[in-house]
Amino acid sequence: MYCESRVAHVYFGDVEHIRPKAQDKYPELEFEWSNHGYCCARCNNAKKDQFDNDYPLIDPYSEDPNTHLLAFGSLLMHKAGSERGALTISTVDLNRPELIEQRSIRINELRNAIDACYRTSSNAVREMLLSALNQESEADKEFSMFAAALIAANQLELG
Numbered sequence: 001m002y003c004e005s006r007v008a009h010v011y012f013g014d015v016e017h018i019r020p021k022a023q024d025k026y027p028e029l030e031f032e033w034s035n036h037g038y039c040c041a042r043c044n045n046a047k048k049d050q051f052d053n054d055y056p057l058i059d060p061y062s063e064d065p066n067t068h069l070l071a072f073g074s075l076l077m078h079k080a081g082s083e084r085g086a087l088t089i090s091t092v093d094l095n096r097p098e099l100i101e102q103r104s105i106r107i108n109e110l111r112n113a114i115d116a117c118y119r120t121s122s123n124a125v126r127e128m129l130l131s132a133l134n135q136e137s138e139a140d141k142e143f144s145m146f147a148a149a150l151i152a153a154n155q156l157e158l159g
């Protein structure tokens, strides 16, 4: 829910308590579905029991992260003036070196696919490649925010 990494193929993933379940925080929300998220251990460990009711972390289940965050190359940035975006990035450590490396690999794969779209002289092949690219920016895909930004920056017309 935070870093957009694929976690299920290497382990089961963590149940994130958006509002911490610690006794001095929100123990009554420990089993509340709307307080649960699916996240990786690295994000869960970075976040720990941090939560500020006045500046809650961006919750991708109930709001659009694009309102607060933007993909800039392989870096995640907060939009100008979004304190919650800035807080989410620092609290969950969303520009840790391993993430930047994985995003770069993903971006390079997508760039190759974009180049292939431009290179082909076949309209049918171009349509097929553009359709495949379009799917890479869907929310269930790894680093979809970065894929969407790259596709938008290249002004590809997607059907």
Ligand SMILES: [Zn+2]
Residues within 6 Å of the ligand: 001, 002, 003, 004, 005, 039, 040, 041, 042, 043, 044
């Ligand atoms: Zn994560």
